[in-house]
């Protein structure tokens with residue numbers, strides 16, 4: 001049994017079909033991580049709830065899945081493609097109740113597909129891939145964790161190149177840090193060192209001291225890992 005007081009219902013409007021529906025959110029006092037990894041992946045003890053299970057909203061009517069970072073603008077032709085590839089195939093299902101890990105994983109895959117067809121910002125797609133990698137990490141599924149970290153890295157690289165993180169929850173320093181840390185975790189140490197250096201030398205760094213300090217630590221680790229790898 002799940003204590004219901006750990007959750008509240010959030011009222012939402014589908015970005016695609018405009019129908020209202022509800023999805024659960026975890027109250028913050030029920031989601032206190034006992035550990036946060038160097039890439040910000042949180043870990044929760046049993047009895048606590050992972051808010052990332054509920055990060056994606058899935059419209060029960062049409063199957064369009066989205067995070068709160070999705071825009072409500074659809075570029076030309078994308079609504080038609082989504083109509084064929086998502087909503088036309090959808091058998092009505094409800095993701096609006098307490099989710100198990102399988103439903104959580106599926107919600108992310110639906111949102112990555114919807115976001116790709118919609119041509120959502122790379123920063124938003126990267127955030128979905130990253131969180132999905134984190135869920136696989138907590139399931140000890142290293143293959144899938146690596147696969148989605150790789151996709152997150154690619155999407156953050158695109159985002160950085162085109163500055164499409166503007167207007168999302170990510171600043172340029174955040175994007176650079178994630179590029180460094182994902183490269184490091186994927187064994188691309190030289191690339192990691194370059195990105196961490198960009199964080200450390202960033203002109204807006206004085207306003208984001210915490211992440212600068214973290215980047216210095218991760219830079220040192222990446223340098224050491226690179227040295228051991230080339231010995």
Ligand SMILES: [Zn+2]
Pocket residue numbers: 014015016017018019059060061062063064
């Ligand atoms: Zn819908």
